[in-house]
Amino acid sequence: MFKKFCLYEKTLLSLFALACTLTASADAVTFEKDGLKYEVTSPTTVRVAENKIAGVTVNVPANVENNGTTYTVNSIGERAFYWDNVINVTLPETIDSIYDHAFNGTKIVDLTLPSKLVYIGKYAFNSTNLESITIPASVKHIGGSAFFTCSNLQTVTFQGNVEELGESIFYHTPVTKVTLSDDMTKIADKMFLRCDKLTDINWPSKLEVIGVGAFNDCKLLPSVTLPASLKEIGDEAFLGCNKISSVAFPASLEKLGSSAFSKTSLKTITLDENNSNFRLAGDELYSNDYRLLYLVPMKGKTTVKTMGACVGINGGAFWGSEVENVTLSKKVIAIDNFAFCQSALKSINLPNTLVFIGEQAFASTQLSGDLRLPENVYIVQDGAFAGNDGLTSVTIPSGVKYIFAHAFHNSKNLKTVTFEGSQAPEVMGAYEEYDSPFYNCPITKAYIPKGTTESYKKQYWNDYFTLTETDKGVLAYTATDPTDGSMFKGKYFDGAINITFAEEVTVVKEHPEVFLRKGNDKLDPVYSGNLLEPDDEWYVTRQSDKKTVRVWAADYDSYLQSFSGGPEDKFVFVIPAGIVKNAAGDMNELILVRVNGYDPASGIANIDMSSKDATEAARFNISGVKIGKTQKGIAIIKMSDGSVKKVLVK
Numbered sequence: 001m002f003k004k005f006c007l008y009e010k011t012l013l014s015l016f017a018l019a020c021t022l023t024a025s026a027d028a029v030t031f032e033k034d035g036l037k038y039e040v041t042s043p044t045t046v047r048v049a050e051n052k053i054a055g056v057t058v059n060v061p062a063n064v065e066n067n068g069t070t071y072t073v074n075s076i077g078e079r080a081f082y083w084d085n086v087i088n089v090t091l092p093e094t095i096d097s098i099y100d101h102a103f104n105g106t107k108i109v110d111l112t113l114p115s116k117l118v119y120i121g122k123y124a125f126n127s128t129n130l131e132s133i134t135i136p137a138s139v140k141h142i143g144g145s146a147f148f149t150c151s152n153l154q155t156v157t158f159q160g161n162v163e164e165l166g167e168s169i170f171y172h173t174p175v176t177k178v179t180l181s182d183d184m185t186k187i188a189d190k191m192f193l194r195c196d197k198l199t200d201i202n203w204p205s206k207l208e209v210i211g212v213g214a215f216n217d218c219k220l221l222p223s224v225t226l227p228a229s230l231k232e233i234g235d236e237a238f239l240g241c242n243k244i245s246s247v248a249f250p251a252s253l254e255k256l257g258s259s260a261f262s263k264t265s266l267k268t269i270t271l272d273e274n275n276s277n278f279r280l281a282g283d284e285l286y287s288n289d290y291r292l293l294y295l296v297p298m299k300g301k302t303t304v305k306t307m308g309a310c311v312g313i314n315g316g317a318f319w320g321s322e323v324e325n326v327t328l329s330k331k332v333i334a335i336d337n338f339a340f341c342q343s344a345l346k347s348i349n350l351p352n353t354l355v356f357i358g359e360q361a362f363a364s365t366q367l368s369g370d371l372r373l374p375e376n377v378y379i380v381q382d383g384a385f386a387g388n389d390g391l392t393s394v395t396i397p398s399g400v401k402y403i404f405a406h407a408f409h410n411s412k413n414l415k416t417v418t419f420e421g422s423q424a425p426e427v428m429g430a431y432e433e434y435d436s437p438f439y440n441c442p443i444t445k446a447y448i449p450k451g452t453t454e455s456y457k458k459q460y461w462n463d464y465f466t467l468t469e470t471d472k473g474v475l476a477y478t479a480t481d482p483t484d485g486s487m488f489k490g491k492y493f494d495g496a497i498n499i500t501f502a503e504e505v506t507v508v509k510e511h512p513e514v515f516l517r518k519g520n521d522k523l524d525p526v527y528s529g530n531l532l533e534p535d536d537e538w539y540v541t542r543q544s545d546k547k548t549v550r551v552w553a554a555d556y557d558s559y560l561q562s563f564s565g566g567p568e569d570k571f572v573f574v575i576p577a578g579i580v581k582n583a584a585g586d587m588n589e590l591i592l593v594r595v596n597g598y599d600p601a602s603g604i605a606n607i608d609m610s611s612k613d614a615t616e617a618a619r620f621n622i623s624g625v626k627i628g629k630t631q632k633g634i635a636i637i638k639m640s641d642g643s644v645k646k647v648l649v650k
Contacts, residue, residue: 028040030049031066031067033064033065033066034061034064035053035055036048036051036058036060036064037049037050037051038064038066038071038073039077040071041074041075043069044071044072045071045072045073045074045075046064046071046072046073046074047073047074047075047076047077047080047097047099048060048073048075048076048077048080049077049080050077050078050079050080050082051080051081051084052084053081053084053085053086054085055085055086056085056086056087056088056107057086057087057088057089058081058086058088058089058090059089059090060073060076060089060090060091060092060095061073061092062092062093062094063094072094073092073094073095074094074095074096074097075095075096075097075098075099076091076095076097076098076099076102076103077099077102078099078100078101078102078121079100079101079102079104080099080102080103081102081103081106082101082102082104082105083104083105083106084105084106085106085107086103086106086107086108087106087107087108087109087129088108088109088110089103089106089108089111090112091111091112091113091114092114093114093115093116094114094116095114095116095117096114096116096117096118096119096138097117097118097119097121098113098117098119098120098121098124099119099121099124100121100122100123100124100143101121101122101123101124101126102121102124102125103124103125103128104123104124104125104126104127104128105126105127105128106128106129107128107129108125108128108129108130109129109130109131109152110130110131110132111125111130111133112134113133113134113135113136113139114136115136115138116136116138117136117138117139118138118139118140118141119139119140119141120135120139120141120142120143120146121143121146122143122144122145122146122166123143123144123145123146123148124143124146124147125146125147125150126145126146126147126148126149126150127148127149127150127151128147128150129150129151129152130147130150130152130153131152131153131154131155132153132154132155132156132157133147133153133155133156133157134157134159135156135157135158135159135160135162136159136160137159137160137181138160139160139162140162140163140164141162141163141164141165142162142164142165142166142169143166144166144167144168144169145166145167145168145169145171146166146169147169147170147173148168148169148170148171148172148173149171149172149173150170150173151173151174152174153170153173153174153175154174154175154176154177155175155176155177155178155179156170156175156177156178156179157178157179158179158180158181158184159181160181160183160184161181161183161184161185161206162184165186165187165188165191165211166188167188167189167190167191167211167212168189168190168191168193169188169191170191170192170195171190171192171193171194171195172193172194172195173195174195174196174197175192175195175197175198176197176198176199176200177198177199177200177201178192178198178200178201178202179201179202180201180202180203180204180207181204182204182205182206183204183206184204184206184207185204185206185207185208185209186207186208186209186210186211187207187209187210187211187214188211188214189211189212189213189214189234190211190212190213190214190216191211191214191215192214192215192218193213193214193215193216193217194216194217194218195215195218196217196218196219196220197220198215198218198220198221199220199221199222201221203224203225203226203227204227204229205227205228205229206227206229207227207229207230208229208230208231208232209230209231209232209234210230210232210233210234210237211234211237212234212235212236212237212257213234213235213236213237213239214234214237214238215237215238215241216236216237216238216239216240216241217239217240217241218238218240218241219240219241219242219243220243221238221241221243221244222243222244223243223244223245223246223247224238224244224247225248226247226248226249226250226253227250228250228251228252229250229252230250230252230253231252231253231254231255232253232254232255232257233253233255233256233257233260234257234260235257235258235259235260235315236257236258236259236260236262236316237257237260237261238260238261238264239259239260239261239262239263239264239316239319240262240263240264241261241264242263242264242265243264243265244261244264244265244266245264245265245266245267245268245299246266246267246268246269246270247261247266247268247269247270248270248271248272249269249270249271249272249275249278249285250272250275251272251273251274251275251276252275253275253277253278254277255277256278256285256294256295256314257315258314258315258316258336258337258338259315259316259319259337259338260295260316261295261298262298262316262317262319262320262338263298263319263320263342264298264320265298265299266295266297266298266299267297267298267299267300268283268297269283269284269285269295269297271285276288278294281307283296283297283301284296284297284304286307286310289309290307290308290309290310291309291310291311291312292310292311292312292313292314293306293307293310293312293313293314293317294314294317295314295317296317296318296321296323297321298320298321298322299321299322300322301321301322301323302322302323302324302325302344303323303324303325303326304318304323304325304326304327305326305327306326306327306328306329306332307329308329308331309329309331310328310329310331310332311329311331311332311333311334311353312332312333312334312335312336313328313332313334313335313336313339313340314336314339315336315337315338315339315358316336316337316338316339316341317336317339317340318339318340318341318343318345319338319339319340319341319342319343320341320342320343321343321344322343322344323343323344323345324344324345324346324347324366325345325346325347325348326340326345326347326348326349327348327349328348328349328350328351328354329351330351330353331351331353331531332351332353332354333353333354333355333356333527333528334354334355334356334358334527334528335354335356335357335358335361336356336358336361337358337359337360337361337381338358338359338360338361338363339358339361339362340361340362340365341360341361341362341363341364341365342363342364342365343365343366344365344366345362345365345366345367346365346366346367346368347367348367350373350374351374352374352375352376352513352515352576353374353376353515353531354374354376354377355376355377355378355526355527355528356377356378356379356527357373357377357379357380357381357384358381358384359381359382359383359384359404360381360382360383360384360386361381361384362384362385362388363383363384363385363386363387363388364386364387364388365388366388366390367385367388367390367391368388368390368391368392369390369391369392369393370391370392370393370394370395371385371391371393371394371395372394372395372397373394373395373396373397373400374397374399375397375398375399375576375577375590376399376515376574376590377397377399377400378399378400378401378402378526378527379400379401379402379403379404380396380400380402380403380404380407380425380437381404381407382404382405382406382407382429383404383406383407383409384404384407384408385407385408385411386406386407386408386409386410386411387409387410387411388408388411388414389411389412389413390413391408391411391413391414392413392414392415392416393414393415393416393417393418394408394414394416394417394418395417395418395420396417396418396419396420396421396425397420397421397577397589397590398420398421398422398423398474398577398589398590399421399577399589399590400421400425401423401425401426402425402426402427402428403425403426403427403428403437404427404428404429404437405427405428405429405430405435405436405437406435406436406437406439407437407438408437408438408441409436409437409438409439409440409441410439410440410441411438411441412440412441412442413442414438414441414442414443415441415442415443416443416447417438417443417446417447417465418446418447418448419446419447419448419449419452419456420449420474420577420589421449421452421474421589422449422451422452422455422473422474422476422589423452423455424448424452424455424456424458424459424461425459426459427459427460427461436463436464437464438464438465443464443465444465444466445465445466445467445468446461446464446465446466446467446468447468447469447470448467448468448469448470449469449470449472449473449474450469450470450471450472450473450586451469451473451474452469452473452474453467453469472584472585472586472587473584473586474586474587474588474589475501475505475580475581475582475586475587475588475589476501476502476588476589477499477500477501477588477591478500478501478502479499479500480497480498480499480500480591480593481497481498481500482497482593482595483593484592484593484594484595485594485595485596486595486596487595487596487597487598487599488565488571488595488596488597488598489598490598491564491565491566491598492562492563492564493562493563493564493565493595493598494552494560494561494562495516495532495534495552495553495560495561495562495563496550496551496552496553496560497550497551497552497573497575497593498543498548498549498550498551499548499549499550499551499575499588499591500547500548501547501548501580501582501588502547503547503582503583504546504547504582504583505542505546505547505549505580505581505582505588506542506580506581506582507540507541507542507549507579507580508578508579508580508581508587509540509576509578509579510539510540511537511538511539511540512538512540512551512575512576512579513538513576514538514551514553514573514574514575514576515531515572515573515574516531516532516533516553516563516571516572516573516574517529517530517531517532517571517572517574518530518531518532518563518565518569518570518571519569519570519571519572520566520568520569520570521568521570523570524570525570525571525572525594526572526574526592529570529571529572532563532571534553534554534555534561535553535554535555535556535561536553536554536555536556536558536561537553537554538551538552538553538554539551539552539553539554540579540580542580549579549580551573551575551579555617555618557617557618559617559618560617565597565598566597567597567598567599567600568597569596569597570594570595570596570597571594571595571596571597572592572593572594572595573591573592573593573595574590574591574592575588575590575591575592575593576590577589577590616629616637618637619637
């Protein structure tokens with residue numbers, strides 16, 4: 001098999017090199033014979049050059065003579081018959097390559113491709129009048145858009161496995177029947193995009209990949225029977241195939257792209273019991289660990305409650321569904337692009353764990369009334385809530401730093417917007433008036449915190465509506481301990497942070513919804529880090545100076561809880577808004593403090609900071625597992641004052 005592949009690879013490389021050489025050569029030898037122009041490509045071969053054919057019939061010979069030399073005609077050159085009035089073409093068996101745009105725009109209706117053909121270039125038969133085409137088993141490469149918008153194409157037959165396929169090969173053709181070789185391993189990206197007459201296709205027993213958008217908007221395609229060999233289904237592969245009512249995923253499936261079966265009539269989802277990559281919870285498809293919800297039935301289901309372990313909603317998971325009510329777990333971090341777009345969604349809880357809401361995630365749903373974004377959301381993506389006519393007001397918390405164009409576009413009853421941050425969110429991707437996040441919304445003024453007008457003017461929010469300050473400002477902090485960007489002193493660190501304000505404060509939330517997230521050098525904890533939770537709760541305790549509060553995690557014994565980390569770990573404390581207020585009633589905004597792992601040079605040996613008066617609260621082994629006092633070996637002891645020390649029990 002390796003030798004066979006190498007031979008194919010060498011053949012293709014030779015063809016590509018020849019094509020480049022011929023294209024680049026300004027001194028190529030050309031001649032005309034019997035009304036056709038040729039270009040010499042080697043001492044024994046020529047290709048059909050760019051022609052302007054007056055007639056409707058072309059017979060390409062296998063051989064042609066010039067100046068006493070007989071050449072083999074082995075290719076049809078780039079733009080050879082580009083937009084000529086040719087209707088009838090005969091190609092000899094010597095042809096192994098048809099280059100880019102060779103027959104683009106001609107009027108050919110019927111064509112038999114040579115049995116030794118290896119290469120078909122980009123747009124080779126674009127916009128022709130072909131009614132059917134058979135791809136010989138010899139073909140190893142088909143360029144992108146090769147049969148693009150062939151408005152009369154009805155049937156397509158593949159006799160072998162094409163190793164290299166460009167995208168959009170049969171884009172927007174009226175093909176009704178496709179016969180694929182049983183050896184075929186891949187259906188290329190957008191291969192049958194917008195083939196809205198396609199009703200009949202076989203599924204090869206060796207098929208491994210269905211590419212991105214491969215059958216997007218094939219409205220008449222019935223329910224599919226995926227082969228047991230299938231490993232990957234790309235993004236939007238069957239998007240808008242509204243005749244599909246059921247799908248059975250095989251044991252071999254490893255990857256399911258975003259919006260792969262969105263906007264269908266999907267009622268039934270089944271999964272081979274031997275599949276180790278996905279799980280069904282009722283009739284909803286999850287990742288194997290239930291952390292990602294991939295797909296729900298589009299029809300016949302109105303209520304969904306996600307699994308407790310769920311942290312993300314896959315792109316397009318509910319796109320076009322009849323689901324009206326959704327309850328998300330308290331661990332959900334991300335809702336991907338188009339997740340609930342054009343669905344029947346009426347109600348959903350958006351937990352404060354939520355950080356990311358993708359493009360058009362809630363566009364054109366049935367949400368209504370007042371919308372408050374979770375305060376940990378950092379970016380409001382393009383079109384995230386566009387076209388929601390039921391929304392009447394929206395509150396943008398202080399954690400939001402960027403709002404993209406069209407975010408709430410065309411929400412025709414959205415009349416009130418309130419910003420809570422001292423720093424105005426930056427508007428992204430807005431270049432014209434209609435790019436406004438609130439374009440075509442009946443909003444005339446925006447409410448902002450006291451004393452923040454200049455900040456909002458700097459981000460040009462006054463171009464969209466009148467800025468109106470409220471009677472409440474934002475309470476800013478002056479310092480944190482640990483400081484932002486600092487490093488822990490050892491592997492075990494206190495789940496606590498001190499926050500100091502410029503004036504006296506009082507505690508508003510004794511048990512706030514704090515998030516301590518852990519990532520690493522490759523994983524930003526703000527967006528996707530693992531959540532470190534206390535055994536008991538988070539507390540806010542005012543210190544003796546009345547200007548500082550301590551936010552800390554408590555264990556089951558009500559002592560300060562410690563956590564463990566490595567030198568390459570990254571942590572972030574996410575302190576919610578409104579945990580304290582000043583005498584004027586101003587409340588704090590969201591606080592993010594990033595802390596890095598300890599210096600490995602110091603390691604565990606340097607952890608010995610306990611007070612002489614402190615008592616033992618708990619002890620752990622070096623893996624962080626809680627142990628008893630009699631267990632032998634190295635123990636990490638947590639003291640009642642929050643300090644830790646290392647001991648050896650013999």
